């Protein structure tokens with residue numbers, strides 16, 4: 642049956658071609674780039690990829706974004722790319738650390754200083770062995786670094802009910818952190834009681850009180866409307882958070898050198914555009930959140946930094962960091 646069908650289709654195609662009716666459809670040759678992320682469509686990284694990346698590769702690729710973890714669950718994207726079920730994602734260093742523990746260095750509290758520092762680190766030769774390993778062993782290319790922002794502690798309790806100035810003040814606080822070990826470690830290092838949970842479940846968990854809080858940058862607190870179900874943000878800035886534009890190596894290898902250059906430039910341009918938009922939002926949103934009645938204040942940052950850094954010293958994570966890399970990262974900062 643199959644062969645008859647194939648033969649019939651072939652015959653049909655041949656006769657159409659002979660009649661000169663075959664349209665020179667480039668669309669049919671285009672590759673589809675499925676991108677999966679737990680982020681929303683209005684998140685600035687999503688906006689930048691759809692608005693800057695997609696049109697720049699549109700000649701040869703159809704960008705197909707899937708938001709809110711609707712295609713692939715948060716944390717499984719890299720595996721999906723490796724097995725050919727996905728072409729792109731916005732991957733975190735914490736997710737990469739589940740495969741390559743040394744990536745935890747980029748997920749460690751108070752290591753990256755700001756957005757520019759992230760870019761300097763990503764483009765420095767120190768990143769080359771990290772990128773190569775991911776490419777060789779996972780079949781994933783890390784094209785560019787995206788800025789998510791300064792993660793802060795966002796709680797249901799008002800400041801009157803719970804004022805957080807030091808890590809000790811977070812003792813017993815049930816803080817939602819993303820699922821992987823590197824994230825959970827950071828939650829503990831902050832002094833809290835971390836609870837693993839997918840991003841898409843946070844709003845409900847905050848509204849029902851099954852967690853006391855969550856940590857994310859201010860633009861995420863607004864985009865996901867966490868301000869509706871929380872009362873304070875403690876500006877701990879414990880992680881200047883990043884994501885990598887992750888791209889299938891198998892797909893990359895099928896592209897021409899010109900197409901590869903276009904994909905690379907599109908990723909860099911999208912990352913830069915998203916970074917500027919996110920930085921602006923971080924600045925503007927303090928006023929917005931205060932208008933919504935939230936308490937926003939800075940704790941004793943020195944106490945948090947010292948406490949968090951002390952937890953990493955001698956940890957299993959720190960043992961996986963290649964010799965000298967932390968010093969190089971620090972040297973690229975202010």
Ligand code: KDO
Nearest residue numbers: 678679680684733819840857861
């Ligand atoms: C989150 O789950 O808290 C987190 O901020 C982790 C990031 O690595 C990133 O995946 C992000 O969620 C999602 O893209 C949603 O913004």
